[in-house]
Amino acid sequence: MTEQSSPQPLSPTLFDDPDCAGSPSRPLRVGGKWTAVVLRCLEDGAPRRFSELRVPLHWITPKVLTETLRSMERDGFLTRTAHDENPPRVEYALTDLGRSLLTPLDAACAWTRAHAPEITEARAAYERAAP
Amino acid sequence: MTEQSSPQPLSPTLFDDPDCAGSPSRPLRVGGKWTAVVLRCLEDGAPRRFSELRVPLHWITPKVLTETLRSMERDGFLTRTAHDENPPRVEYALTDLGRSLLTPLDAACAWTRAHAPEITEARAAYERAAP
DNA sequence: CCGAATCCTTGTGGATACTG
């Protein structure tokens, strides 16, 4: 098996940026576990290939990525374009609807970043009170 | 058992208002299934008792409500106040932190309402293409 | 290369019954 070191993997729990790595509170989520991370991967508007998407997604298994992409396609968040070539090439890109989801997503992410310290402290206090 | 007709039950998938009843797309969620609904129940600032909370929550089972409240207390979203009386009385109320979560929550809810028709249409189109 | 098919593990939520 090929040795892989995902460069800057995004977290499954979404709304994370690197800062939230410890991920205080399961933050807001969209649909499945990976939906929002896919949104982040595609937010620059450039279409991406299946295998490209796996890299920043912690080497998510194909099955799970397929499921995620299918449901997002079904909901109109992205388009799937299969080019009839050999080797096959399939590209995914956000639709306007998908891009519009980034707005509430960013709001939620901002909230998480802003309040992560409070949550961490609240948890610590809770532990102190009830060990 | 007492016959109960929960008056205007809030949906588990959160961010719902009555309009989103059909709930296109699993919308954004906060932590567990019920977290955000509890936020909504407490958003007016008035403290509520355990049993009061069960009513608008579809008669959620005590176990699940307890879990939800515990995790929210732990994260500092609400406070739990046990009055030493008989019969016992326990009240839950949002903290400032919990209240602040309502902002991104409202944003997400607004997005869902605004785009629900598009999602519904996208799904219909998807079904037409791949029946 | 892009997935589909299969099987398995886990987490989350829920039903029911019982207690301080």
Add this chain to the structure above:
DNA sequence: CAGTATCCACAAGGATTCGG
């Protein structure tokens, strides 16, 4: 009233394998 304690069902995520 406000929970615990058990047991259970199911969906989601994941590993592995196979196919176009």
